[in-house]
Amino acid sequence: MKGLVIKNTGSWYTVRTDDGQLIESKVKGNFRLKGIRSTNPIAVGDRVSLTLNSEGTAFITEIEDRRNYIIRKSINLSKQSHIIAANVDQALLLVTVTHPQTSTTFIDRFLASAEAYRVPVILVFNKTDLLDTEARHLQQMLISLYENIGYECRPISAETGDGIDSLRPLLIGKITLLSGNSGVGKSTLINRLIPSVNLRTAEISDAHQMGQHTTTFSEMIPMGHGWLIDTPGIKGFGTFDMEPEELTGYFREIFQFSKDCRFSNCTHTHEPGCAVLQAIEKHYIAQSRYQSYLSMLNDKDESKYREAY
Numbered sequence: 001m002k003g004l005v006i007k008n009t010g011s012w013y014t015v016r017t018d019d020g021q022l023i024e025s026k027v028k029g030n031f032r033l034k035g036i037r038s039t040n041p042i043a044v045g046d047r048v049s050l051t052l053n054s055e056g057t058a059f060i061t062e063i064e065d066r067r068n069y070i071i072r073k074s075i076n077l078s079k080q081s082h083i084i085a086a087n088v089d090q091a092l093l094l095v096t097v098t099h100p101q102t103s104t105t106f107i108d109r110f111l112a113s114a115e116a117y118r119v120p121v122i123l124v125f126n127k128t129d130l131l132d133t134e135a136r137h138l139q140q141m142l143i144s145l146y147e148n149i150g151y152e153c154r155p156i157s158a159e160t161g162d163g164i165d166s167l168r169p170l171l172i173g174k175i176t177l178l179s180g181n182s183g184v185g186k187s188t189l190i191n192r193l194i195p196s197v198n199l200r201t202a203e204i205s206d207a208h209q210m211g212q213h214t215t216t217f218s219e220m221i222p223m224g225h226g227w228l229i230d231t232p233g234i235k236g237f238g239t240f241d242m243e244p245e246e247l248t249g250y251f252r253e254i255f256q257f258s259k260d261c262r263f264s265n266c267t268h269t270h271e272p273g274c275a276v277l278q279a280i281e282k283h284y285i286a287q288s289r290y291q292s293y294l295s296m297l298n299d300k301d302e303s304k305y306r307e308a309y
Contacts, residue, residue, distance in 0.1 A: 001058070005046045006220040006227075013042055013060065015050060025050060028059035043069065044218040044229055045086040045175065068117045070177060085177045085218060085229045090120045092167075094180035094189060096127045097139045102181055104142070108292030110179065111151065112250035116242060119177070122152045122170065126185045129157040145286050149253050158189040168193065174226045182233025190230055194223055244297055248276075251293055253285050267297070 003023070007014035013025045027042060028051070042048065042060060049062035069086040093110050095102035107123070114121045123146055125139055143153040156163030170176075171193070178186055190197055220227045242250070244267065248258050254276055258266065262273025271277075279285045 001050045001052065003048060003050060004220070005042055005044055005048055005060075007217065008040065008042070008044050008219075009217045013048075015048060015058065015060070017050070023050065023052070023056075023058045025058040025060050028061050040083055043083040043086045044220055045069075045088060047087065068119050070113060070117060070119060070179070072113065084179065084231055087175065088119055088177045088229065089174040090122065090170075091177040091179060092122050092124050094124045094126050094178065094184045094186055096181075096184045097125065097131065097142065098135045099127055099130050100181060100183050102184060104288040105292045105295055106181065107146075108251075108289060109296065112242075112247070112292075112296065115250040115252070116246075122154060124167070124189075125153060125155040126158055126189065128155050128162060129160050145288075149289075156189075158185045158192050161192060164189075164192050171226050171228065172224055175220075175229070176226065177229045177231065179231050180233065184233070186230065186233065190221065190228060193228065194221060197221055242296065242299070247293065247296055251289060253279075253289065254293060257285065269294070269297070 001017055003015040003017035003021075005013050006016045006022075011026060013027075015023050015025045017023060025048075042063060046066065047064040048060045049064075050058040051061050052058045066086045068088065070084040070088065070091065072082055072084060091110075091114055093107065095107055111121055123143075125143065128136075128139070131139060139155065143155065147153050154163060154166055156167065158164070178190065180186055218229060218231045220229050245265065248268065249255050254268065257275045257279040258268065260275035261268070261271070262275075263271055266274050266276070268274055268276035276285065276290075280287065280290050
């Protein structure tokens with residue numbers, strides 16, 4: 001029997017079988033994926049094989065090859081990864097310029113990880129209803145920055161519904177991962193898109209302007225002819241298993257200029273004839289993007305990823 005993992009609550013997985021049944025399942029024995037040191041060998045979005053048992057539950061005995069996945073460092077075990085979701089068509093990264101503020105480093109780390117695993121990303125700027133003149137200007141600067149790089153950006157207010165209708169056509173027939181910091185409004189957005197779900201939401205902490213986790217596990221929610229994957233809020237996004245020499249390829253504009261560097265193994269930090277450093281001086285590459293690139297180069301420092309980027 002085969003099916004799709006639509007929910008992960010820790011040790012149990014809800015699998016939607018090909019004939020429409022929902023079966024609670026566990027991993028059989030010491031099941032591990034080859035080549036991936038992960039805290040969760042099975043992820044939402046995985047296609048799996050099941051063996052039913054007499055209690056009406058099942059064991060997951062096999063996982064089909066993934067076409068992609070989004071992965072980050074495990075919070076508790078820096079040598080291992082945590083797979084957020086697998087086999088997705090695209091990701092919506094929900095960000096806010098205020099209440100709370102999403103840092104560009106967090107955005108860039110998510111984008112780089114998505115580039116590494118060939119997942120298209122749409123940046124959704126939420127809480128436009130809370131923006132004053134200064135914050136609105138900052139949001140427009142960020143939208144211009146990422147649109148110039150080639151990323152689609154959509155400003156919305158999940159609270160008022162403004163801009164929501166522009167998102168709906170992008171989700172039809174797609175498996176879409178919804179991710180972002182805690183408190184950026186993921187649950188509110190899902191309630192707007194799929195009112196029947198009625199997810200719980202929480203207020204932002206006034207003291208720290210930090211979000212509170214209202215989603216504690218990943219789940220695939222049916223939406224028309226597609227799926228929306230709801231995920232717990234992420235405080236920091238530690239990149240996993242990226243080699244320094246590969247990193248340039250995950251920053252689109254840096255990669256474009258790197259073709260003109262004097263040395264093929266240029267790290268774009270100090271080398272003579274570095275086209276990337278020249279592009280930064282001429283403001284063709286944003287300083288914030290370059291700083292994100294440098295922070296990821298330094299990720300061999302195992303404590304860095306724990307910070308709230």
